[in-house]
Amino acid sequence: MSAAGKTVAIIGAGIVGVSTAIWLQRDGHKVVLIDGKGIGEGASYGNGGVLASCSIVPVTAPGLLRKAPGMLLDPGQPLFLKWSYLPKLAPWLIKYLGHANAADTKRIAAAMAPLVGDSLGEHQALSAGTGAEHWVKPDNYLFLYRDRAHYEADAFGWSIRKTHGFKWEELEGAAFKSFDPAFGPEQGFAVRLGDHGRISDPGAYVKALAAHVMKVGGRFIEANAETVVEENGKVSGVRTGGETVACDAVVLAAGAWSGPLAGQLGLKVPLESERGYHLELWEPSIMPRSPVMIASGKFVATPMEGRLRLAGIVEFGGLNAPPSRAPLALLEKNIKAAIPGISWKHKTEWMGHRPAPADSIPVIGESPTIRGAFLGFGHHHVGLTSGPKTGRMIAQMISGRLPNFDTSPYAPSRFRSG
CATH class of the missing domain: 3.30.9.10 (D-Amino Acid Oxidase, subunit A, domain 2)
Structure with missing residues (x-):
């Protein structure tokens, strides 16, 4: 994908979606957040509030x-x-x-360590200049x-x-x-x-981050995303109940509700x-x-x-x-x-x-079947902890850069259907 400014639709306005939006804006992209439940109203609101870097x-x-x-x-x-x-x-x-079992536990921990190991620093970097620093x-x-x-x-x-x-x-x-x-x-x-x-008020924190996204030109649509629209194997939009949002890329970050839309992107995620x-x-x-x-x-x-x-x-x-x-x-x-x-x-x-x-490792990266479709969900108990790092990773991928660590454990292709 070209690194030129794109319009990116982000399905899910929790910590992963909002983090992705901030990092995309810092890379010069336009963002549209889509969430039928509102901003930060799911697990991003109700989590334990700990930046649990050791929870690998x-x-x-x-x-x-x-x-x-x-x-x-x-x-x-x-x-x-x-x-x-x-x-x-x-x-x-x-x-x-x-x-x-021991072997899989060690393998999963090795995959999680880069995502959560510097959570405090990642939240500080994410929130800098947004007005949300107070809660970190x-x-x-x-x-x-x-x-x-x-x-x-x-x-x-x-x-x-x-x-x-x-x-x-x-x-x-x-x-x-x-x-x-x-x-x-x-x-x-x-x-x-x-x-x-720790985050001293997770719901208020995510809402403050999202307010910054809107302040610098982002858009929020309170609606359920129904369909990812593609043309010639590439994303062209997201259809909600009221409109079709034209976009160059889409990010699926809808947490526990991500399964059906992941299926549209060629994945069968347990x-x-x-x-x-x-x-x-x-x-x-x-x-x-x-x-x-x-x-x-x-x-x-x-x-x-x-x-x-x-x-x-x-x-x-x-x-x-x-x-x-x-x-x-x-x-x-x-x-x-x-x-x-x-x-x-x-x-x-x-x-x-x-x-x-089912394998306790988040799904992060581009769909193997549809260009411009990216995924970021499946963080189990460490969504708040790893949200900023996940958002930064996805923004780097959309901007044509590679994160500076091995991202293959999170590859969506491991759940490719058919």
């Missing part, structure tokens, strides 16, 4: 196949399933669990364990992080309590990782929704010093503006079923156990959809 180890670590049945039957575990959805889920689930906060990231033995049970994951250059400090007993006295006796051991960060929940405790009586991953409950507690956000849980139930009560109740139970005596003025609840390809 997939859920499909060794042992998952053995543990999963027991987790599903135990209401105190952070894995839920709407059983009526199981027949539809089964083909994806079989592929997904097929990666729960450098911070530590803590993993909390019951004791050293609980931590050592995660040795495989930590060995992978060490291989990719992550360093951390172990805090035990009095040293941990001195660092952050918020937590009760159930949490006796912490791993502290520096050079991380994609599911990992339904995630958050519970926000407003004006809490106790606020942790930094974002924490509480390993026993597999959830994150992140300080945000005026509230503490608890996020996590994996539920399989598709895109259309209503939220469940049990995951939210579990989050509340677990934070009361982790921070005894915590209280709050009021709470708010949310459920959303993480886009989960």
